[in-house]
Amino acid sequence: MADPHGAPDPTAAHDSADGTPRPSRAQAFRETLFELIRLDGVRGGLIVTPDGLVITSELPPRFPVEALAALAATLGRELELGASRLERGAFRTALFSADDGTVFLGGSPVGYVTLVADRNVSVETVRAALGRAVDRLRGTWRTAGLT
Amino acid sequence: MMAVNDDLQAGHPLDEGGRRVGLATFLERTWSGLTGLVRPRSAASLFRLADQYRHEGRYEDAADLIAEGLRSAPNIAVGHLLDAYLHVVFREMPAAKASFRRVLSLDPYHPRALFGLARIALEEGDIEGCRPFLDRAIQYFPDFPEAKALQEMVATWSAPAVAAPTAVGTITTDRLRLPPGARDLILTHSDGTLVFAQGSEERQRQLALHMTQVYRIASATLARAGLGALRRGVVEGASEMTFLRSDGGVILGVALPHEVEAGAGLVQVGRLWTDLNIKA
Numbered sequence: 555m556a557d558p559h560g561a562p563d564p565t566a567a568h569d570s571a572d573g574t575p576r577p578s579r580a581q582a583f584r585e586t587l588f589e590l591i592r593l594d595g596v597r598g599g600l601i602v603t604p605d606g607l608v609i610t611s612e613l614p615p616r617f618p619v620e621a622l623a624a625l626a627a628t629l630g631r632e633l634e635l636g637a638s639r640l641e642r643g644a645f646r647t648a649l650f651s652a653d654d655g656t657v658f659l660g661g662s663p664v665g666y667v668t669l670v671a672d673r674n675v676s677v678e679t680v681r682a683a684l685g686r687a688v689d690r691l692r693g694t695w696r697t698a699g700l701t
Numbered sequence: 702m703m704a705v706n707d708d709l710q711a712g713h714p715l716d717e718g719g720r721r722v723g724l725a726t727f728l729e730r731t732w733s734g735l736t737g738l739v740r741p742r743s744a745a746s747l748f749r750l751a752d753q754y755r756h757e758g759r760y761e762d763a764a765d766l767i768a769e770g771l772r773s774a775p776n777i778a779v780g781h782l783l784d785a786y787l788h789v790v791f792r793e794m795p796a797a798k799a800s801f802r803r804v805l806s807l808d809p810y811h812p813r814a815l816f817g818l819a820r821i822a823l824e825e826g827d828i829e830g831c832r833p834f835l836d837r838a839i840q841y842f843p844d845f846p847e848a849k850a851l852q853e854m855v856a857t858w859s860a861p862a863v864a865a866p867t868a869v870g871t872i873t874t875d876r877l878r879l880p881p882g883a884r885d886l887i888l889t890h891s892d893g894t895l896v897f898a899q900g901s902e903e904r905q906r907q908l909a910l911h912m913t914q915v916y917r918i919a920s921a922t923l924a925r926a927g928l929g930a931l932r933r934g935v936v937e938g939a940s941e942m943t944f945l946r947s948d949g950g951v952i953l954g955v956a957l958p959h960e961v962e963a964g965a966g967l968v969q970v971g972r973l974w975t976d977l978n979i980k981a
Binding site for chain 1: 755756758786790792816820823824846847848849850851854885904907908911914915918922923925926929930932935936938939940941943945956959962963964
């Protein structure tokens with residue numbers, strides 16, 4: 555689709571404004587997602603920022619990436635806000651099961667990891683891996699000096 | 702052949718690879734480098750680079766560039782849009798809202814700004830306020846799948862109608878097998894109408910609003926992924942686990958200690974479901 559947000563296309567070099575090369579956080583996101591989608595029963599996934607930007611996506615072609623990203627970001631924000639309002643501690647992970655599969659969501663300051671899995675996926679295995687991934691993503695945020 | 706060090710000593714200009722270059726080329730490159738140092742970057746180039754950094758998750762660098770760009774060109778909509786995006790990433794929603802509104806003051810039809818305001822309205826629980834933003838975004842930009850996904854999601858929603866306190870409490874918990882450490886037991890209709898909840902009236906209201914929103918958004922997500930209707934959910938917070946069960950008509954939720962495993966918690970909420978003998 556044409557991009558309705560009107561922001562310019564990214565075309566510039568990969569170094570920071572002062573010319574110092576920095577590791578791309580996006581690369582860490584891609585590696586994190588790639589590890590998760592290799593788990594048995596996981597069909598694919600994406601990482602979306604709270605503003606709905608898809609940082610990386612590994613979903614089969616039939617999945618509507620933009621729509622899923624918008625919904626995942628909205629769901630992630632609601633889970634964050636609910637955890638805070640209800641004093642349940644920071645939101646970490648969630649799963650929602652239906653008759654034909656399960657959606658997993660991991661929350662981190664940089665964004666939400668969303669996985670689409672088969673019905674018979676090992677929930678505990680994916681949850682544990684997702685929890686580790688979320689911790690890694692929190693690490694990238696802290697490394698950058700953000701709290 | 703003269704070695705690199707010999708070239709330097711002889712005063713021959715070299716390129717980055719240590720190759721000799723002509724004097725004219727050397728002067729041209731030197732001049733270009735010097736002017737590049739003193740010539741301010743255009744706001745457009747700053748925003749373009751900021752957008753790239755945003756795509757790479759380099760929000761701090763992006764924020765610096767956007768601030769610099771907006772100082773020199775405060776009336777460029779895309780700068781304020783990028784500013785709004787970063788405020789959302791940093792969860793600074795009032796500032797994000799102000800920046801999205803600034804975009805609309807410069808470009809009243811900007812679909813991304815409209816979409817951004819719709820999402821903020823949604824997370825504020827302002828469903829009626831959310832709809833016009835989505836409708837306008839799609840009106841001005843029909844090929845906008847993110848906005849359409851949310852528009853379809855909220856199309857059938859009404860503001861959660863929390864039941865009056867007199868209608869609450871018709872379910873007795875005496876016969877329920879409440880697991881140890883269970884709290885925030887709640888039963889609502891999928892439209893948000895509260896049937897029963899533990900806790901104070903204010904806590905009941907917050908629980909009902911949150912659980913209904915989670916149920917609705919998660920249901921829409923599952924449907925978009927082609928997986929069917931939501932049946933069970935597990936939400937892990939740092940201190941508690943929340944378990945959900947639904948048949949499409951009602952939603953049952955309970956919070957359990959964080960140590961409870963997902964499978965065991967789902968069994969517990971299944972028992973509660975049976976005990977309540979729920980018929981939607």
